Amino acid sequence: MTSSVLEQVRSIASDLFGIPADQIDAASSPETIESWDSIQHLNLVLALEEKFNLQLSPEEIEQMKHIGDIAKLVEGKLQAAPR
Amino acid sequence: MAVENNIANLRGEADALISRDQPTGAALRLAKLWRAESSPASAAFVVSRFEKLRGRISLVPFRLAILRSFTVEPAVPLLRAAAFSTGIDLSVHVGDFNAFAQEILDPESSLYRFAPNTVILAVQTADIAPDLWRDYADMPGEAVTQAMQRVSNSMSQWMSAFRERTQATLIVHNLEQPIRPALGILDCQIETGLPDAVQRINQDIRRAANKFRGVYVLDYDGLIARHGRIRWHDDRKWLTARLPIAADQLIHISREWSRFLAPLSGKTAKALVVDLDNTLWGGIIGEDGMTGIKLGAEYPGAGYQALQRAMLDLARKGMLLAICSKNNPDDAMEVLEKHPGMLLRPKNFAAMRISWNDKVQGLREIASELNIGMDSLAFLDDNPFEREQVRAQLPEVAVIDLPEDPLQYAATLRDEPVFERLSLSAEDQQRTTFYSEQRERAHAEQTFQSKEDFYRFLEQEAEIAPVVPATLARVAQLTQKTNQFNVTTRRYGEQQIAELAAQPGSRVLSIRVRDRFGDHGLVGVSITRDQDEACEIGTFLLSCRVIGRTVETALLAHLADSAARRGCKQLTGWFLPTKKNAPAREFYQQHGFELAKQNGDGSLWSLDLAQRKIASPEWIKVSMTDGGNE
Numbered sequence: 168m169t170s171s172v173l174e175q176v177r178s179i180a181s182d183l184f185g186i187p188a189d190q191i192d193a194a195s196s197p198e199t200i201e202s203w204d205s206i207q208h209l210n211l212v213l214a215l216e217e218k219f220n221l222q223l224s225p226e227e228i229e230q231m232k233h234i235g236d237i238a239k240l241v242e243g244k245l246q247a248a249p250r
Numbered sequence: 251m252a253v254e255n256n257i258a259n260l261r262g263e264a265d266a267l268i269s270r271d272q273p274t275g276a277a278l279r280l281a282k283l284w285r286a287e288s289s290p291a292s293a294a295f296v297v298s299r300f301e302k303l304r305g306r307i308s309l310v311p312f313r314l315a316i317l318r319s320f321t322v323e324p325a326v327p328l329l330r331a332a333a334f335s336t337g338i339d340l341s342v343h344v345g346d347f348n349a350f351a352q353e354i355l356d357p358e359s360s361l362y363r364f365a366p367n368t369v370i371l372a373v374q375t376a377d378i379a380p381d382l383w384r385d386y387a388d389m390p391g392e393a394v395t396q397a398m399q400r401v402s403n404s405m406s407q408w409m410s411a412f413r414e415r416t417q418a419t420l421i422v423h424n425l426e427q428p429i430r431p432a433l434g435i436l437d438c439q440i441e442t443g444l445p446d447a448v449q450r451i452n453q454d455i456r457r458a459a460n461k462f463r464g465v466y467v468l469d470y471d472g473l474i475a476r477h478g479r480i481r482w483h484d485d486r487k488w489l490t491a492r493l494p495i496a497a498d499q500l501i502h503i504s505r506e507w508s509r510f511l512a513p514l515s516g517k518t519a520k521a522l523v524v525d526l527d528n529t530l531w532g533g534i535i536g537e538d539g540m541t542g543i544k545l546g547a548e549y550p551g552a553g554y555q556a557l558q559r560a561m562l563d564l565a566r567k568g569m570l571l572a573i574c575s576k577n578n579p580d581d582a583m584e585v586l587e588k589h590p591g592m593l594l595r596p597k598n599f600a601a602m603r604i605s606w607n608d609k610v611q612g613l614r615e616i617a618s619e620l621n622i623g624m625d626s627l628a629f630l631d632d633n634p635f636e637r638e639q640v641r642a643q644l645p646e647v648a649v650i651d652l653p654e655d656p657l658q659y660a661a662t663l664r665d666e667p668v669f670e671r672l673s674l675s676a677e678d679q680q681r682t683t684f685y686s687e688q689r690e691r692a693h694a695e696q697t698f699q700s701k702e703d704f705y706r707f708l709e710q711e712a713e714i715a716p717v718v719p720a721t722l723a724r725v726a727q728l729t730q731k732t733n734q735f736n737v738t739t740r741r742y743g744e745q746q747i748a749e750l751a752a753q754p755g756s757r758v759l760s761i762r763v764r765d766r767f768g769d770h771g772l773v774g775v776s777i778t779r780d781q782d783e784a785c786e787i788g789t790f791l792l793s794c795r796v797i798g799r800t801v802e803t804a805l806l807a808h809l810a811d812s813a814a815r816r817g818c819k820q821l822t823g824w825f826l827p828t829k830k831n832a833p834a835r836e837f838y839q840q841h842g843f844e845l846a847k848q849n850g851d852g853s854l855w856s857l858d859l860a861q862r863k864i865a866s867p868e869w870i871k872v873s874m875t876d877g878g879n880e
Binding site (some may be wrong): 183 | 289290291292294295298321323324327484486489490491493497498500
């Protein structure tokens with residue numbers, strides 16, 4: 168059972184923001200999720216870095232506008248540095 | 251993927267158990283999930299589920315404030331998840347950036363309004379000593395000395411102000427060394443080098459902390475060094491989010507905080523019970539024999555010897571050691587007594603259960619033999635099956651997971667928060683001796699016809715004294731740790747004891763007991779307060795070491811006698827029942843007190859001092875001293 172990066176990002180966001188994963192989709196963003204504030208954004212970055220063992224630069228963090236973006240960013244970084 | 255499935259299963263099981271109203275099972279799954287995956291996402295999940303269990307499982311509430319100069323928020327859920335998994339419901343208040351000085355100095359600040367049990371002061375070198383950190387290479391030696399003094403003085407002033415304003419405990423981070431000193435290798439050659447300056451500030455911080463009760467140092471520099479300065483830091487996060495710590499290191503700071511919370515919230519073990527085969531030595535003695543087991547100074551026996559060394563260090567801190575092993579007693583004893591690689595010998599163990607009986611039963615017997623509660627036991631076993639059995643049947647026991655690699659055993663034990671202590675009393679250091687004397691006493695008791703004969707034979711001497719600075723730590727420790735013979739189970743810190751003792755009309759007494767077999771040390775505490783011609787007993791407790799030999803009567807007789815001599819008409823006291831203090835339930839009644847009041851919390855008892863006297867047992871020689879009895 169390999170879950171896609173998008174699914175894993177949704178699951179992490181669901182834990183951190185305290186809402187069910189099925190209420191989070193690629194279009195979810197700080198505008199649509201109330202608990203997604205700046206501290207939670209930092210928590211999300213740290214959780215992704217910890218989970219996927221990668222580093223996100225300030226420029227990349229700046230671009231993380233919604234869940235779909237974030238999954239694509241992570242996917243791109245994982246492919247660029249295969250383990 | 252197996253691990254991920256396992257995590258998903260644990261989450262599903264926990265949620266199912268919560269909705270089926272099986273809170274204990276749910277809490278076990280959540281704690282297991284946290285041990286299996288201590289990630290930010292798991293932390294959020296574990297915390298949110300434990301919050302649903304509030305009121306349905308037993309949790310100790312604890313209030314922690316963190317004053318800081320940098321972003322700590324992402325470490326807070328990790329800390330709360332770890333706390334919940336060990337039965338602590340942690341509320342956390344985080345102070346504003348760099349507002350720590352105002353918050354400490356202003357008695358009306360949000361810090362004091364939060365009414366914390368404990369406060370962490372987390373300030374980095376770069377923030378408290380920016381001149382040293384940034385401009386060091388440019389500073390003349392005199393300016394370096396001044397900067398050092400400024401930092402040391404500020405720290406000391408903050409501790410002093412804090413101590414005046416609250417009884418809460420204070421934990422101060424010491425200062426970290428730079429990753430790369432400004433002058434390179436030259437920094438270590440000169441007296442006013444930066445590494446030297448930071449070290450000296452840290453010495454000052456420790457000395458200042460020692461001057462105040464309830465102020466402790468967290469070795470932040472040591473913590474960073476242990477995990478590697480370069481890996482610890484993340485400059486990008488520091489510059490964009492004021493978070494100096496890398497994502498994968500945050501867990502380590504939360505664990506270091508947890509090590510302080512364990513003793514501060516009473517979640518500590520008094521005894522460590524260990525397995526033998528593949529735990530204290532490699533292999534199985536019944537199959538491999540004396541020459542076949544792995545134990546010694548070389549690989550692979552060295553890992554087991556390192557574990558034994560870590561256990562000896564715990565014993566020096568007052569931890570009792572015990573054995574619970576499925577084995578032939580003769581085989582096991584031969585190793586314990588004769589194997590040249592053993593660092594631990596039979597005399598190091600306060601209790602042993604070596605048989606083919608199940609371990610749950612063994613642990614129950616050990617707790618009863620040592621006269622401590624099940625929640626005072628920690629259990630170490632290489633076998634995951636035994637660990638799960640104990641967790642499921644004895645959820646109060648702190649079960650420690652051993653890693654696959656025996657070379658990691660000692661580190662696992664040394665990292666475990668349930669063994670942490672914030673202070674050491676003389677009693678702690680001699681505890682194993684006390685218990686071997688206890689065995690002789692138990693043997694003697696069996697040979698007497700009557701209890702009174704036995705009491706006389708014991709030749710007990712009790713020394714009663716008001717609390718003094720030298721006995722504060724032990725008195726506070728007794729209020730925190732005594733569960734059984736304790737009429738009100740009120741917990742106090744050293745600072746609170748000192749303040750109680752200083753209040754007019756209030757008296758804090760300690761009792762020390764010796765007998766023909768040895769010295770029990772300081773084993774009992776009473777706290778009383780005179781008001782309106784009555785003397786009320788707020789605290790009356792006795793260590794389990796001396797229960798059942800009439801020491802309590804001697805102390806109570808002293809309280810009644812001295813209260814009468816001060817002109818009090820009554821001696822009163824509440825009994826507040828808990829799950830554990832049944833041994834004290836009949837205490838007041840047995841000594842002629844009458845029930846005065848009863849409510850949902852407990853019962854108030856009263857003795858008319860004009861009508862009744864309490865006779866001090868003739869077989870205890872009681873003396874009263876003024877100068878403390880440490």
